[in-house]
Amino acid sequence: MKTQRRVSAAVVALLLGGAGIAISASPAVAAEATYKVKCVPPAGGGDPVEGETTAKITAPAAAKVGDEVDVVWETVKPASNNTDLMDIPKDAVQPTGWITLGGGMGELKVVGEKKNPPIPKKAPMVMSPMKGKLKLTKAGKITLTPGKYDVAVTFSFGTFVTKCAPVGEVKGGATIDVSAGSSGGTTSGGTTTGGATTGGSTTTGGSTTGGSTTGGSTTSGGSTTGGGGGQTDFPGKPVEVSFDCGPVVPGGIKTPVTINAKKNGGSYDLTVKTAKGAMAAPVPLPAGALKPSMDVKLGGADSGTVKVSGPANAEAIPDKGPVSLSDMTGTYKPGKTGKVTLSPDRLTIDVTMAAGSPPINVPCKAASSGVSLELDTTAQPGGSGSSTSTGTSTGTGTSGGLAETGAEDEGGIQALALVAGTVILLGGAVFTFTPWRRLRGTR
Template sequence: MKTQRRVSAAVVALLLGGAGIATSASPALAAETTYKVKCVPPAGGGDPVEGETTAKVTAPASAKVGDEVDVVWETVKPASNNTDLMDIPKDAVQPTGWIALSGGMGELKVVGEKKNPPIAKKAPMVMSAMKGKLKLTKAGKITLTPGKYDVAVSFSFGTFVTKCAPQGNVAAGATIDVSAGSGNGGTTNGGATNGGTTNGGTNNGGTTAGSGGQTDFPGKAVEVAFDCGPVVPGGIKTPVTINAKKKGGGYDLTVKTAKGAMAAPMALPAGALKPSMNVKLGGADTGAVKVSGPANAEPIPDKAPVSLSDMTGTYTPGKTGKVTLSPDQLTIDVTMAPGAAPINVPCKATSSGVSLELDTTAQQGGSGSPSSTGNTSAGASSGNLAETGAEDEGGIKALALIAGTVVLLGGAVFTFTPWRRLRGTR
């Protein structure tokens, strides 16, 4: 579990610092400041981590009351490197920061572009400069001090936001000498630049789908822990996202898990891995919706990225009201040889969360389908593999070929039971 927790933390606990460049009517001045921060990942993303970052804030040396000046916060030294567990893709990191202003002027929000090179494991973190415009409302010296900041990291399976806050005192990053001018006073504007806000990947809430002609309803990624019994020691932990598309009175569901987060330790044949899942209904409706995905169409080479396919299904509402959708039991059928009976691996969700909320209207004959209990031919029973007959001997022999090996699925670790142990349970 420690390794899996590190995988989740690798996705979200990115310890960064900030600063930038700026222009104005007068020459811009920049000052660096180094301070400690504590970064808290979203729910399920691991423990808070403390680090030290160096930020550079750039602003004009002087200006007049009524001027609107550019302020930039840029990273000189990140609080940490990327972990050794996961590469961060290109243009996936977007920072947002808040600069404290002296003289009772509050704070200025600055936003960076979602623009970064690919960040390899153990490589220094890279994030864009955060920019904002400050409307000067009174004369005097105004200091600008970098403060808290958020870092949003987007993957194919969701966006995760880590929140970082200063620990202890922070020195000012820049000072603007504001003289009385003829310009009109105003208020401080925060973060009028592009970028906006991003969705956090937390386990709470989920996205609410409204009415009024909307057809596509994207969900939020939630961290889910699966207990697969002794077949998969340590279980599986991976982000899961449930998306819906309205079709008539029902919804087509698509469930996504982590994509290519790990490398396969051995070659896997085409058709080896076929996933399915129960989507649990809550709120106004009850039951579950079964979704399933195709097996891998191509062989997976040794050490190549391994992913579970997207799983799809249809939900027809049985009740009117707000209905929540949460990831529940995951089942993986493993077939290691053509014609062999699949080995059914049921994995119970021990922790989950709401990924999506829909405003539904009851349909005739609609309701959640019963939860899937999985194939009983080779399921888990009382902590051991179930009794099997001669007809699935080929599947058992195929499983023996990978006895003791590890198959990595997204953020998951699959360790199959050795053949001698299987024989002992028959």
């Protein structure tokens, strides 16, 4: 009979949308709570946003002291839709929530899987059920009320986390009637199942879930520690960078930039990423048209810059096709021992519209930036941050980025006209991409 009751409980949970939880005490029941939340996107992601979400909490109706029960939080109604700026890829969204426990038992942390269908622009957000295990330590009625939650969204260029918290009192949720039983003397709440949220400090990516934007309130996804203990991979956090490109790009350009490092002997292989596929091309761009490079500024124990560069686009970009800059790589060989910070600095884009023609060099100074990564370094013989280079971009050009073509060079003049359109594209599209800036709420 006990086995049959457990099977029945699981079936009931499935029918109720409780993601198949199995309870050892009694069948699971679900209760909903609708409440307002305030969501804070990551740095550079725009202003905080308020919305209304509906959460369903599934837990056993009754249990006894000493039982460990499964609890599930499902987002029935998200507080907003995805933005109109970027599609969210499959299996990119991972939610984490905190359920307030009545009777002074604290909070229960519940975590969802990184599992979701592709979410188009403006489409409703989809979050997986968040699950956790609760150990019951005292008799009485225990209320489970949904509260704050985080949403981490992972893109190819980083993970971004948005933090959402209730506005006002939250009413509703599940209740467990706990009867006296064997006392296990264990603590309650806080035990989690599922993977921990990954940081990013996502978004770029712009998405909202259950009243949250993806991107992420505090940027996670990018820890800023490095150095010892056998660790080899050091992910950086995305930082919003403003570039001043002079008259070539009126108003300057902005983009999230992430610096990642991988230890290679005593040196570090760097990879720098910017926003991807942010805008459609206004004109067809040939293969090899765009080649980026950047100076990574060193601070703390070391000084100078490290040059990183990326390959040109391997394939032609059709009219209205997505425009991206390639990942930029380089090597940093520490010249000093201690904590060294790495920040995005000067960006250069070489634009070549026709094979054999001189590239147009577009220099952009970082008007504002921030630390993306911090490493604990050990000085290496011959190491220095000041002139380390792994491929600098070359090309002729004035400070305005306009190459001399010659009066009779009709092809060069036409190419220059296309480049002008491309530069405008880069300034008004790729780099101004902030996926969390325009959150569209569904109230």
